[in-house]
Amino acid sequence: MPSTTTSLRLFGTSGIRGIVNRDLTLDLCHEIAQAIGTSLAPQASVCLASDTRQSRELIKEAVASGLLSTGTNVVDLGILPTPALALLTREMGFDTGIMLTASHNPSEYNGIKLFNKDATGYSRAQEIEIEELHFARKFRRARTGTLTGMSGAKDRYLSVIKERLPSSPINCQLKLVVDPGNGAASGFASNIFAQMGLNVIPLNDEPNGLFPGRNPEPDEDTLSGTVEFLRQQNADLAICFDGDADRVVFCDKEGFLGFNEMIAFISRLVIRKTGKKRVATTVETGRLLDLALADLSAKVVRGRVGDVNVAYLARELDAALGVEQVGVYILPELGYYPDSIFAALILLSQLNDAGEIRRYFQDMPKLFFEKTKVSCPNELKEAIMAQVRDPSLVPSLRSGLRLRMTGKQPKINAIDGLRLEFADSWMLIRPSGTEPALRVIAESMSKAQTDKLIEKGTEMVQSLLLSSPLTGED
Numbered sequence: 001m002p003s004t005t006t007s008l009r010l011f012g013t014s015g016i017r018g019i020v021n022r023d024l025t026l027d028l029c030h031e032i033a034q035a036i037g038t039s040l041a042p043q044a045s046v047c048l049a050s051d052t053r054q055s056r057e058l059i060k061e062a063v064a065s066g067l068l069s070t071g072t073n074v075v076d077l078g079i080l081p082t083p084a085l086a087l088l089t090r091e092m093g094f095d096t097g098i099m100l101t102a103s104h105n106p107s108e109y110n111g112i113k114l115f116n117k118d119a120t121g122y123s124r125a126q127e128i129e130i131e132e133l134h135f136a137r138k139f140r141r142a143r144t145g146t147l148t149g150m151s152g153a154k155d156r157y158l159s160v161i162k163e164r165l166p167s168s169p170i171n172c173q174l175k176l177v178v179d180p181g182n183g184a185a186s187g188f189a190s191n192i193f194a195q196m197g198l199n200v201i202p203l204n205d206e207p208n209g210l211f212p213g214r215n216p217e218p219d220e221d222t223l224s225g226t227v228e229f230l231r232q233q234n235a236d237l238a239i240c241f242d243g244d245a246d247r248v249v250f251c252d253k254e255g256f257l258g259f260n261e262m263i264a265f266i267s268r269l270v271i272r273k274t275g276k277k278r279v280a281t282t283v284e285t286g287r288l289l290d291l292a293l294a295d296l297s298a299k300v301v302r303g304r305v306g307d308v309n310v311a312y313l314a315r316e317l318d319a320a321l322g323v324e325q326v327g328v329y330i331l332p333e334l335g336y337y338p339d340s341i342f343a344a345l346i347l348l349s350q351l352n353d354a355g356e357i358r359r360y361f362q363d364m365p366k367l368f369f370e371k372t373k374v375s376c377p378n379e380l381k382e383a384i385m386a387q388v389r390d391p392s393l394v395p396s397l398r399s400g401l402r403l404r405m406t407g408k409q410p411k412i413n414a415i416d417g418l419r420l421e422f423a424d425s426w427m428l429i430r431p432s433g434t435e436p437a438l439r440v441i442a443e444s445m446s447k448a449q450t451d452k453l454i455e456k457g458t459e460m461v462q463s464l465l466l467s468s469p470l471t472g473e474d
Contacts (some may be wrong), residue, residue, distance in 0.1 A: 005210055008135045010126040013306035013433025015113030017102045020055040024110055026062040032100075032112060035133035038140040039126070045073045047089055047150075049080035050100035051184035051244040053209035055110045059100050063112065064147055071142030076149045079207060081184045081245035082113065084157045086337040090119040091160055101184070101244035104217035104326075105434065107210050114347040119335040120315075121308035130420025158192050161342050164334050166273060170348045172197045177230045177238040177251075179223075181216050189341055193239075198348070201233050216243035217325070217330060220256040226412035227251050236354040239344045246307065247327035248340035250347075252354050260285065260369055263323040265357055268351045270331065271298050276320035280313040282306075283419045283428055285325045286443045287371045304416040306433060311336040359450035368450040373437040374461045381431035384438065384464050388429050389418050427453040429461060 010016050016032065018024035033163065040046070046067055050056040064074050075094070077085065082099050089097030095117050102109035114122040120221045122130075125254075133139065178190040182204050190202040203226060204213030215222040218240040230238045231253055238251040267279050267289060277298045282305045290300045298320070303313040305342070307328050314322035315336050322330035329343035330336060351357075376384060411421035417430020425444030432439050438461050442453035 001335050007038060010131050010134065011124075013066050014103060015099075015101075016433055017105060017107050017109055017111035018204030019445075020059070020110050022424070024059075026058060029059055029062035029112065030066040031134055031139075032130070032139075033063040034070055034139040035130045036096070036098070036114065037072040037145075037344055038133050039129050039140065040070075040072060040451065042071050042140070042142060043073060043145070044095040045075065045093070046096045046098060047075045047077050047085065047092065047094045048098045049077040049085040049153075051082075051102075051183060051209070052079055052207040053100075053102065053107060053110050053243075056100055056209065057113075058121050059110050063098065063100065068145045068147060069142075070140045071472070073145040074147045076147065078149070079184055080153055081188055081241070081341065083245060083337065083339040083341055084153060084188070086115045086119045086121075087157055087160060087335060087339070089115045089154055090117060090335060091156060093117070098167075098243065103246060103434075104242040106216070115337065119337045120311055121337060123181075123308070123312065123452070154188060154191065158195060161192075161334065161339075162341070162346065163198070165345055166349050169351050170196060170198065170345070171351060171353075172199060174237060174348065174354065175199050175233070175235040176348075177201050177203050177226065177233060177235045178205065179213075179226045179238055179240040180205055180245065181218060181227075181241060181243065182206060182211050182243060183216055183243040183245060185241045185341070189239070189241060189344075190244065192341060193345075194344070196287075201235055203229050203238075211243070218242055218247065218249045219259075223249070223251055223256055227253075227255050232300045241340055242327075246338040248329070248344050249327045250344075250357075253407075254358065256277065256294050257357055259325045259327060260288040260367070261357070261361055262327065263325060263329070264289045265360060266329060266347055267298075267321060267323060268296065269346060270321045271296050273297050273346075273350075274320045274333075276318065278317045280310050280317055280319045280320040280322040280330075281411055282310060282324055282347060283416050283430065284371075284441055285323070285440075286367060287426070288364065288367055288369075289323070300324050302413065302415070302419075305430065307338045311338075365445060367443055367445060368447040369441075369443040370450050370454050371439060371441040372454055372458060373432065373435070373439050374458055374465070376431070376436060376438045376461070376465060378436050380465070380468055381438065383468065384461065385417065385431055386462065387464050389414055390449040424450055425453060427457050429457050 019167040060246040097115035102111040180186045184205040310322040413419040427442040440457035444450045
Protein backbone atom coordinates (compact mmCIF):
# COMPACT_ATOMS: atom_id res chain seq x y z
CA MET A 1 0.00 0.00 0.00
CA PRO A 2 1.26 3.53 -0.76
CA SER A 3 2.34 5.83 2.04
CA THR A 4 4.32 8.92 1.12
CA THR A 5 4.21 9.74 -2.55
CA THR A 6 2.54 12.39 -4.62
CA SER A 7 0.37 9.79 -6.32
CA LEU A 8 -1.16 8.02 -3.33
CA ARG A 9 -3.32 5.16 -4.50
CA LEU A 10 -5.30 2.39 -2.87
CA PHE A 11 -7.35 1.00 -5.77
CA GLY A 12 -6.15 -1.38 -8.46
CA THR A 13 -8.02 -2.52 -11.54
CA SER A 14 -10.71 -4.21 -9.47
CA GLY A 15 -11.04 -2.56 -6.09
CA ILE A 16 -8.58 -2.72 -3.20
CA ARG A 17 -6.73 -5.97 -2.52
CA GLY A 18 -3.90 -7.27 -0.43
CA ILE A 19 -2.68 -9.98 1.90
CA VAL A 20 -4.65 -9.73 5.13
CA ASN A 21 -2.73 -8.30 8.10
CA ARG A 22 0.18 -7.36 5.83
CA ASP A 23 -1.09 -5.11 3.04
CA LEU A 24 -4.73 -5.11 4.10
CA THR A 25 -4.75 -4.49 7.85
CA LEU A 26 -7.90 -4.18 9.92
CA ASP A 27 -7.02 -0.55 10.71
CA LEU A 28 -6.69 0.19 7.01
CA CYS A 29 -10.07 -1.44 6.28
CA HIS A 30 -11.68 0.61 9.05
CA GLU A 31 -10.19 3.85 7.68
CA ILE A 32 -11.15 3.05 4.09
CA ALA A 33 -14.71 2.43 5.28
CA GLN A 34 -14.66 5.78 7.08
CA ALA A 35 -13.65 7.43 3.81
CA ILE A 36 -16.40 5.58 1.92
CA GLY A 37 -19.00 6.63 4.49
CA THR A 38 -17.78 10.23 4.43
CA SER A 39 -18.16 10.32 0.64
CA LEU A 40 -21.83 9.34 0.97
CA ALA A 41 -24.70 11.49 2.17
CA PRO A 42 -25.45 11.34 5.92
CA GLN A 43 -27.63 8.36 6.83
CA ALA A 44 -26.92 6.66 3.50
CA SER A 45 -27.80 2.98 3.25
CA VAL A 46 -25.07 0.49 2.31
CA CYS A 47 -25.29 -3.25 1.73
CA LEU A 48 -22.33 -5.42 2.60
CA ALA A 49 -21.47 -8.95 1.44
CA SER A 50 -18.42 -11.19 1.32
CA ASP A 51 -17.01 -14.26 -0.36
CA THR A 52 -16.02 -17.30 1.71
CA ARG A 53 -12.49 -16.33 2.81
CA GLN A 54 -11.64 -17.07 6.42
CA SER A 55 -10.78 -13.42 7.03
CA ARG A 56 -14.26 -12.31 6.00
CA GLU A 57 -15.70 -11.72 9.48
CA LEU A 58 -12.68 -9.74 10.66
CA ILE A 59 -12.69 -7.58 7.55
CA LYS A 60 -16.45 -7.19 7.69
CA GLU A 61 -16.34 -6.03 11.30
CA ALA A 62 -13.66 -3.46 10.51
CA VAL A 63 -15.52 -2.15 7.45
CA ALA A 64 -18.91 -2.08 9.17
CA SER A 65 -17.57 -0.21 12.21
CA GLY A 66 -15.90 2.37 9.96
CA LEU A 67 -19.13 2.96 8.06
CA LEU A 68 -21.22 3.14 11.22
CA SER A 69 -18.92 5.78 12.71
CA THR A 70 -19.82 8.13 9.83
CA GLY A 71 -23.55 7.72 10.38
CA THR A 72 -23.97 5.26 7.52
CA ASN A 73 -26.59 2.53 7.87
CA VAL A 74 -25.33 -0.96 7.00
CA VAL A 75 -27.24 -4.07 5.92
CA ASP A 76 -25.26 -7.32 6.09
CA LEU A 77 -26.24 -9.69 3.26
CA GLY A 78 -23.80 -12.43 4.34
CA ILE A 79 -21.92 -14.55 1.80
CA LEU A 80 -22.96 -13.73 -1.76
CA PRO A 81 -21.48 -13.83 -5.26
CA THR A 82 -20.35 -10.42 -6.45
CA PRO A 83 -23.02 -10.41 -9.23
CA ALA A 84 -25.78 -10.84 -6.65
CA LEU A 85 -24.37 -8.06 -4.46
CA ALA A 86 -24.18 -5.68 -7.44
CA LEU A 87 -27.69 -6.43 -8.66
CA LEU A 88 -29.26 -6.25 -5.19
CA THR A 89 -27.59 -2.89 -4.55
CA ARG A 90 -29.71 -1.53 -7.39
CA GLU A 91 -32.86 -3.60 -6.96
CA MET A 92 -33.18 -2.94 -3.22
CA GLY A 93 -32.40 0.76 -3.37
CA PHE A 94 -29.07 0.90 -1.53
CA ASP A 95 -26.85 3.92 -2.03
CA THR A 96 -23.72 1.77 -2.30
CA GLY A 97 -22.84 -1.92 -2.32
CA ILE A 98 -19.60 -3.16 -0.78
CA MET A 99 -18.21 -6.57 -1.68
CA LEU A 100 -15.44 -7.98 0.50
CA THR A 101 -13.45 -10.22 -1.82
CA ALA A 102 -10.12 -10.81 -3.48
CA SER A 103 -11.86 -12.55 -6.37
CA HIS A 104 -9.51 -15.14 -7.91
CA ASN A 105 -6.52 -14.40 -5.64
CA PRO A 106 -5.31 -17.02 -3.11
CA SER A 107 -6.94 -17.48 0.28
CA GLU A 108 -4.56 -15.21 2.20
CA TYR A 109 -5.81 -12.20 0.21
CA ASN A 110 -8.95 -10.15 0.71
CA GLY A 111 -10.25 -6.88 -0.64
CA ILE A 112 -12.94 -4.25 -0.98
CA LYS A 113 -14.95 -3.61 -4.13
CA LEU A 114 -17.58 -0.88 -4.50
CA PHE A 115 -20.79 -0.56 -6.51
CA ASN A 116 -23.06 2.44 -7.14
CA LYS A 117 -26.82 2.46 -6.67
CA ASP A 118 -27.24 1.61 -10.39
CA ALA A 119 -24.99 -1.51 -9.97
CA THR A 120 -22.04 0.01 -11.86
CA GLY A 121 -18.66 -0.21 -10.16
CA TYR A 122 -17.14 2.92 -8.69
CA SER A 123 -15.48 5.10 -11.31
CA ARG A 124 -11.87 6.19 -11.02
CA ALA A 125 -13.07 9.68 -10.01
CA GLN A 126 -15.01 8.15 -7.11
CA GLU A 127 -11.99 6.07 -6.12
CA ILE A 128 -9.81 9.20 -6.11
CA GLU A 129 -12.29 10.94 -3.81
CA ILE A 130 -12.06 8.04 -1.34
CA GLU A 131 -8.26 7.97 -1.57
CA GLU A 132 -8.04 11.70 -0.90
CA LEU A 133 -10.37 11.45 2.10
CA HIS A 134 -8.40 8.48 3.41
CA PHE A 135 -4.92 9.97 3.15
CA ALA A 136 -6.08 13.36 4.48
CA ARG A 137 -7.94 11.60 7.35
CA LYS A 138 -10.97 13.78 6.63
CA PHE A 139 -13.63 11.51 8.10
CA ARG A 140 -17.12 12.59 9.08
CA ARG A 141 -18.08 12.06 12.71
CA ALA A 142 -21.77 11.46 13.20
CA ARG A 143 -24.31 9.65 15.28
CA THR A 144 -23.63 5.93 14.82
CA GLY A 145 -25.55 4.30 12.01
CA THR A 146 -27.56 1.11 12.26
CA LEU A 147 -26.39 -2.43 11.47
CA THR A 148 -28.97 -5.02 10.42
CA GLY A 149 -29.07 -8.33 8.55
CA MET A 150 -31.32 -9.46 5.73
CA SER A 151 -32.42 -12.81 4.33
CA GLY A 152 -33.91 -13.74 0.98
CA ALA A 153 -31.12 -12.35 -1.20
CA LYS A 154 -30.96 -15.48 -3.39
CA ASP A 155 -34.68 -15.45 -4.15
CA ARG A 156 -34.64 -11.76 -5.02
CA TYR A 157 -31.68 -12.24 -7.36
CA LEU A 158 -33.32 -15.26 -9.01
CA SER A 159 -36.58 -13.43 -9.62
CA VAL A 160 -34.76 -10.63 -11.45
CA ILE A 161 -32.65 -12.83 -13.70
CA LYS A 162 -35.67 -14.97 -14.59
CA GLU A 163 -37.39 -11.83 -15.86
CA ARG A 164 -34.42 -10.87 -18.05
CA LEU A 165 -33.64 -14.25 -19.60
CA PRO A 166 -34.55 -14.91 -23.25
CA SER A 167 -37.95 -16.49 -23.74
CA SER A 168 -36.42 -19.55 -25.45
CA PRO A 169 -36.51 -22.60 -23.16
CA ILE A 170 -33.28 -23.84 -21.62
CA ASN A 171 -32.18 -27.33 -22.64
CA CYS A 172 -32.80 -29.24 -19.42
CA GLN A 173 -31.44 -32.45 -20.93
CA LEU A 174 -27.87 -31.25 -20.57
CA LYS A 175 -26.07 -32.77 -17.62
CA LEU A 176 -24.15 -29.98 -15.87
CA VAL A 177 -21.32 -29.99 -13.36
CA VAL A 178 -21.41 -26.76 -11.34
CA ASP A 179 -18.06 -26.01 -9.69
CA PRO A 180 -17.87 -22.83 -7.57
CA GLY A 181 -14.48 -23.89 -6.15
CA ASN A 182 -15.76 -23.49 -2.54
CA GLY A 183 -16.19 -19.77 -3.23
CA ALA A 184 -19.09 -17.34 -2.97
CA ALA A 185 -21.26 -19.20 -5.49
CA SER A 186 -21.17 -22.37 -3.36
CA GLY A 187 -24.71 -23.53 -2.65
CA PHE A 188 -25.93 -20.51 -4.62
CA ALA A 189 -25.38 -21.10 -8.35
CA SER A 190 -26.21 -24.82 -8.21
CA ASN A 191 -29.42 -24.04 -6.33
CA ILE A 192 -30.43 -21.39 -8.86
CA PHE A 193 -29.72 -23.69 -11.80
CA ALA A 194 -31.71 -26.47 -10.13
CA GLN A 195 -34.64 -24.09 -9.60
CA MET A 196 -34.44 -23.33 -13.34
CA GLY A 197 -35.05 -27.04 -13.97
CA LEU A 198 -31.48 -27.87 -14.99
CA ASN A 199 -29.81 -31.23 -14.35
CA VAL A 200 -27.07 -30.22 -11.89
CA ILE A 201 -24.21 -32.18 -10.32
CA PRO A 202 -22.46 -29.97 -7.71
CA LEU A 203 -18.70 -30.09 -7.15
CA ASN A 204 -16.69 -28.09 -4.60
CA ASP A 205 -20.04 -26.64 -3.57
CA GLU A 206 -19.47 -26.14 0.16
CA PRO A 207 -18.36 -22.66 1.29
CA ASN A 208 -14.74 -22.86 2.48
CA GLY A 209 -12.39 -19.91 2.43
CA LEU A 210 -9.32 -22.15 2.23
CA PHE A 211 -10.54 -23.32 -1.20
CA PRO A 212 -9.68 -27.00 -0.57
CA GLY A 213 -11.28 -28.23 -3.80
CA ARG A 214 -9.10 -26.23 -6.16
CA ASN A 215 -7.42 -22.88 -6.68
CA PRO A 216 -9.98 -20.02 -6.74
CA GLU A 217 -8.71 -18.94 -10.18
CA PRO A 218 -10.35 -21.28 -12.70
CA ASP A 219 -8.17 -22.10 -15.70
CA GLU A 220 -6.94 -25.11 -17.66
CA ASP A 221 -4.49 -26.18 -14.96
CA THR A 222 -6.70 -25.72 -11.90
CA LEU A 223 -9.71 -27.41 -13.52
CA SER A 224 -8.08 -30.72 -14.42
CA GLY A 225 -9.87 -32.39 -11.49
CA THR A 226 -13.16 -30.86 -12.58
CA VAL A 227 -12.75 -32.28 -16.08
CA GLU A 228 -12.02 -35.73 -14.65
CA PHE A 229 -15.12 -35.50 -12.43
CA LEU A 230 -17.19 -34.43 -15.45
CA ARG A 231 -16.03 -37.52 -17.37
CA GLN A 232 -16.73 -39.82 -14.43
CA GLN A 233 -20.26 -38.43 -14.19
CA ASN A 234 -20.72 -38.56 -17.99
CA ALA A 235 -21.79 -34.91 -17.84
CA ASP A 236 -21.98 -32.61 -20.84
CA LEU A 237 -20.60 -29.35 -19.52
CA ALA A 238 -18.90 -27.92 -16.42
CA ILE A 239 -19.68 -24.37 -15.32
CA CYS A 240 -16.82 -23.11 -13.13
CA PHE A 241 -16.62 -19.92 -11.08
CA ASP A 242 -13.81 -18.03 -9.38
CA GLY A 243 -13.71 -17.05 -5.70
CA ASP A 244 -16.43 -14.39 -5.86
CA ALA A 245 -18.15 -15.63 -9.05
CA ASP A 246 -17.59 -12.53 -11.14
CA ARG A 247 -15.87 -14.87 -13.64
CA VAL A 248 -17.12 -18.03 -15.28
CA VAL A 249 -15.36 -20.54 -17.53
CA PHE A 250 -16.47 -23.80 -19.09
CA CYS A 251 -15.23 -27.35 -19.69
CA ASP A 252 -16.51 -30.35 -21.61
CA LYS A 253 -15.41 -33.98 -21.81
CA GLU A 254 -12.42 -32.99 -23.93
CA GLY A 255 -11.19 -30.48 -21.35
CA PHE A 256 -11.05 -26.74 -20.81
CA LEU A 257 -13.01 -24.84 -23.45
CA GLY A 258 -10.70 -21.82 -23.49
CA PHE A 259 -10.93 -18.20 -22.41
CA ASN A 260 -10.91 -16.50 -25.81
CA GLU A 261 -13.10 -19.24 -27.27
CA MET A 262 -15.93 -18.80 -24.79
CA ILE A 263 -16.05 -15.01 -24.83
CA ALA A 264 -16.19 -15.26 -28.63
CA PHE A 265 -18.94 -17.90 -28.61
CA ILE A 266 -21.13 -16.13 -26.05
CA SER A 267 -20.57 -12.77 -27.76
CA ARG A 268 -21.98 -14.25 -30.98
CA LEU A 269 -25.08 -15.41 -29.12
CA VAL A 270 -25.66 -12.01 -27.52
CA ILE A 271 -25.07 -10.04 -30.75
CA ARG A 272 -27.55 -12.22 -32.61
CA LYS A 273 -30.08 -11.74 -29.82
CA THR A 274 -29.69 -8.00 -29.38
CA GLY A 275 -28.79 -6.91 -32.91
CA LYS A 276 -26.16 -4.55 -31.54
CA LYS A 277 -22.83 -4.52 -33.38
CA ARG A 278 -20.20 -3.59 -30.81
CA VAL A 279 -18.39 -5.53 -28.12
CA ALA A 280 -16.35 -3.82 -25.41
CA THR A 281 -13.25 -5.61 -24.17
CA THR A 282 -9.64 -4.99 -23.10
CA VAL A 283 -6.14 -4.93 -24.52
CA GLU A 284 -5.59 -8.41 -23.07
CA THR A 285 -8.18 -10.02 -25.33
CA GLY A 286 -7.00 -12.10 -28.27
CA ARG A 287 -7.99 -11.84 -31.92
CA LEU A 288 -10.29 -14.84 -31.91
CA LEU A 289 -13.09 -12.53 -30.78
CA ASP A 290 -12.63 -10.35 -33.88
CA LEU A 291 -12.53 -13.39 -36.17
CA ALA A 292 -15.64 -14.93 -34.64
CA LEU A 293 -17.67 -11.74 -35.07
CA ALA A 294 -16.50 -10.80 -38.57
CA ASP A 295 -19.45 -12.45 -40.36
CA LEU A 296 -21.85 -10.55 -38.06
CA SER A 297 -20.25 -7.19 -39.02
CA ALA A 298 -19.58 -6.53 -35.36
CA LYS A 299 -16.73 -4.34 -34.11
CA VAL A 300 -14.49 -5.18 -31.16
CA VAL A 301 -13.33 -2.13 -29.15
CA ARG A 302 -10.40 -2.65 -26.76
CA GLY A 303 -9.94 -0.47 -23.69
CA ARG A 304 -8.35 -0.65 -20.28
CA VAL A 305 -8.23 -3.85 -18.23
CA GLY A 306 -10.69 -4.26 -15.36
CA ASP A 307 -14.38 -5.08 -15.31
CA VAL A 308 -15.32 -1.55 -14.25
CA ASN A 309 -13.44 -0.11 -17.23
CA VAL A 310 -15.15 -2.59 -19.54
CA ALA A 311 -18.55 -1.76 -18.05
CA TYR A 312 -18.13 1.97 -18.62
CA LEU A 313 -16.81 1.36 -22.13
CA ALA A 314 -19.77 -0.90 -22.93
CA ARG A 315 -22.18 1.76 -21.74
CA GLU A 316 -20.39 4.48 -23.70
CA LEU A 317 -20.54 2.36 -26.88
CA ASP A 318 -24.07 1.05 -26.27
CA ALA A 319 -22.40 -2.30 -26.87
CA ALA A 320 -24.13 -5.66 -27.05
CA LEU A 321 -21.95 -6.75 -24.14
CA GLY A 322 -18.61 -6.28 -22.45
CA VAL A 323 -16.16 -9.14 -21.97
CA GLU A 324 -12.78 -9.80 -20.43
CA GLN A 325 -10.67 -12.66 -21.69
CA VAL A 326 -10.56 -14.28 -18.22
CA GLY A 327 -14.30 -15.02 -18.23
CA VAL A 328 -15.98 -11.73 -17.34
CA TYR A 329 -19.35 -11.00 -19.00
CA ILE A 330 -21.16 -7.66 -18.68
CA LEU A 331 -24.68 -7.94 -20.09
CA PRO A 332 -26.45 -4.56 -20.35
CA GLU A 333 -29.95 -6.04 -20.24
CA LEU A 334 -29.19 -6.98 -16.64
CA GLY A 335 -26.78 -4.16 -15.76
CA TYR A 336 -23.30 -2.75 -16.30
CA TYR A 337 -21.54 -5.13 -13.92
CA PRO A 338 -20.11 -8.65 -14.37
CA ASP A 339 -22.71 -11.39 -14.00
CA SER A 340 -21.28 -14.87 -14.51
CA ILE A 341 -24.45 -16.72 -13.52
CA PHE A 342 -26.60 -14.82 -16.01
CA ALA A 343 -23.95 -15.34 -18.71
CA ALA A 344 -24.03 -19.09 -18.11
CA LEU A 345 -27.83 -19.08 -18.40
CA ILE A 346 -27.62 -17.09 -21.65
CA LEU A 347 -25.32 -19.79 -23.03
CA LEU A 348 -27.58 -22.63 -21.85
CA SER A 349 -30.68 -20.94 -23.26
CA GLN A 350 -29.23 -21.12 -26.79
CA LEU A 351 -27.26 -24.37 -26.68
CA ASN A 352 -28.77 -27.53 -28.16
CA ASP A 353 -25.82 -29.72 -27.24
CA ALA A 354 -22.40 -29.14 -25.67
CA GLY A 355 -20.64 -30.21 -28.87
CA GLU A 356 -21.82 -27.06 -30.66
CA ILE A 357 -19.02 -25.06 -29.07
CA ARG A 358 -16.11 -27.15 -30.32
CA ARG A 359 -17.78 -27.71 -33.69
CA TYR A 360 -17.97 -23.96 -34.24
CA PHE A 361 -14.24 -23.48 -33.69
CA GLN A 362 -13.17 -26.40 -35.87
CA ASP A 363 -13.09 -24.17 -38.95
CA MET A 364 -11.57 -21.14 -37.22
CA PRO A 365 -7.85 -20.31 -37.61
CA LYS A 366 -5.71 -21.78 -34.85
CA LEU A 367 -4.27 -19.09 -32.60
CA PHE A 368 -1.69 -19.62 -29.85
CA PHE A 369 -2.31 -17.40 -26.82
CA GLU A 370 0.07 -17.31 -23.85
CA LYS A 371 0.55 -15.16 -20.79
CA THR A 372 3.12 -14.94 -18.03
CA LYS A 373 4.07 -12.49 -15.30
CA VAL A 374 7.27 -11.09 -13.87
CA SER A 375 7.38 -10.12 -10.18
CA CYS A 376 7.70 -6.37 -9.79
CA PRO A 377 7.28 -4.25 -6.64
CA ASN A 378 4.24 -1.98 -6.95
CA GLU A 379 6.38 1.13 -6.46
CA LEU A 380 8.47 0.24 -9.53
CA LYS A 381 5.65 -0.47 -11.96
CA GLU A 382 5.21 3.07 -13.22
CA ALA A 383 8.93 3.65 -13.78
CA ILE A 384 9.42 0.34 -15.58
CA MET A 385 6.41 0.91 -17.83
CA ALA A 386 7.65 4.39 -18.70
CA GLN A 387 10.80 2.78 -20.05
CA VAL A 388 8.87 0.09 -21.88
CA ARG A 389 6.87 2.79 -23.68
CA ASP A 390 9.92 4.94 -24.50
CA PRO A 391 11.56 3.79 -27.77
CA SER A 392 14.66 5.88 -27.07
CA LEU A 393 15.27 3.93 -23.85
CA VAL A 394 14.44 0.46 -25.08
CA PRO A 395 14.69 0.45 -28.89
CA SER A 396 15.41 -3.27 -28.94
CA LEU A 397 11.86 -4.06 -27.82
CA ARG A 398 10.32 -2.66 -30.96
CA SER A 399 13.16 -3.06 -33.42
CA GLY A 400 13.94 -6.62 -32.33
CA LEU A 401 10.35 -7.69 -32.63
CA ARG A 402 9.94 -5.85 -35.92
CA LEU A 403 12.85 -7.73 -37.48
CA ARG A 404 11.74 -11.10 -36.18
CA MET A 405 8.03 -10.80 -36.90
CA THR A 406 7.03 -8.97 -40.06
CA GLY A 407 9.65 -6.49 -41.20
CA LYS A 408 7.11 -3.70 -40.60
CA GLN A 409 6.64 -1.28 -37.74
CA PRO A 410 3.97 -2.58 -35.38
CA LYS A 411 0.79 -0.71 -34.57
CA ILE A 412 1.06 0.62 -31.02
CA ASN A 413 -1.75 0.64 -28.47
CA ALA A 414 -0.66 2.37 -25.25
CA ILE A 415 -4.07 2.82 -23.63
CA ASP A 416 -3.13 0.31 -20.92
CA GLY A 417 0.49 -0.83 -20.90
CA LEU A 418 2.01 -1.31 -24.34
CA ARG A 419 0.40 -3.57 -26.95
CA LEU A 420 2.35 -4.07 -30.17
CA GLU A 421 0.17 -5.21 -33.08
CA PHE A 422 1.77 -7.05 -35.98
CA ALA A 423 0.04 -8.43 -39.07
CA ASP A 424 -0.12 -11.97 -37.68
CA SER A 425 0.59 -11.53 -33.97
CA TRP A 426 0.63 -9.16 -31.01
CA MET A 427 2.32 -8.73 -27.63
CA LEU A 428 1.29 -6.81 -24.52
CA ILE A 429 3.29 -5.66 -21.50
CA ARG A 430 1.25 -4.07 -18.73
CA PRO A 431 1.33 -3.71 -14.94
CA SER A 432 -0.99 -5.97 -13.00
CA GLY A 433 -3.64 -4.09 -11.07
CA THR A 434 -4.10 -6.88 -8.53
CA GLU A 435 -0.59 -8.24 -7.92
CA PRO A 436 3.01 -6.93 -7.61
CA ALA A 437 3.82 -8.04 -11.15
CA LEU A 438 4.09 -7.03 -14.79
CA ARG A 439 2.16 -9.18 -17.24
CA VAL A 440 3.46 -10.30 -20.62
CA ILE A 441 0.83 -11.62 -23.04
CA ALA A 442 1.23 -12.68 -26.66
CA GLU A 443 -0.69 -14.37 -29.44
CA SER A 444 0.14 -15.54 -32.95
CA MET A 445 -0.66 -18.26 -35.48
CA SER A 446 2.49 -20.19 -34.48
CA LYS A 447 3.34 -21.55 -31.05
CA ALA A 448 7.05 -20.93 -31.69
CA GLN A 449 6.33 -17.32 -32.58
CA THR A 450 4.14 -16.82 -29.52
CA ASP A 451 6.86 -18.34 -27.32
CA LYS A 452 9.40 -16.00 -28.87
CA LEU A 453 7.22 -12.98 -28.16
CA ILE A 454 6.75 -14.06 -24.55
CA GLU A 455 10.50 -14.66 -24.22
CA LYS A 456 11.38 -11.27 -25.69
CA GLY A 457 8.89 -9.38 -23.54
CA THR A 458 9.94 -11.20 -20.38
CA GLU A 459 13.64 -10.58 -21.07
CA MET A 460 12.94 -6.89 -21.57
CA VAL A 461 11.05 -6.52 -18.30
CA GLN A 462 13.64 -8.49 -16.34
CA SER A 463 16.45 -6.43 -17.82
CA LEU A 464 14.75 -3.18 -16.85
CA LEU A 465 14.12 -4.45 -13.33
CA LEU A 466 17.75 -5.48 -12.89
CA SER A 467 18.95 -2.08 -14.06
CA SER A 468 16.56 -0.16 -11.83
CA PRO A 469 18.43 1.64 -9.00
CA LEU A 470 15.51 0.93 -6.65
CA THR A 471 15.36 -2.82 -7.13
CA GLY A 472 17.90 -3.63 -4.48
CA GLU A 473 16.24 -1.47 -1.83
CA ASP A 474 13.23 -3.69 -1.15
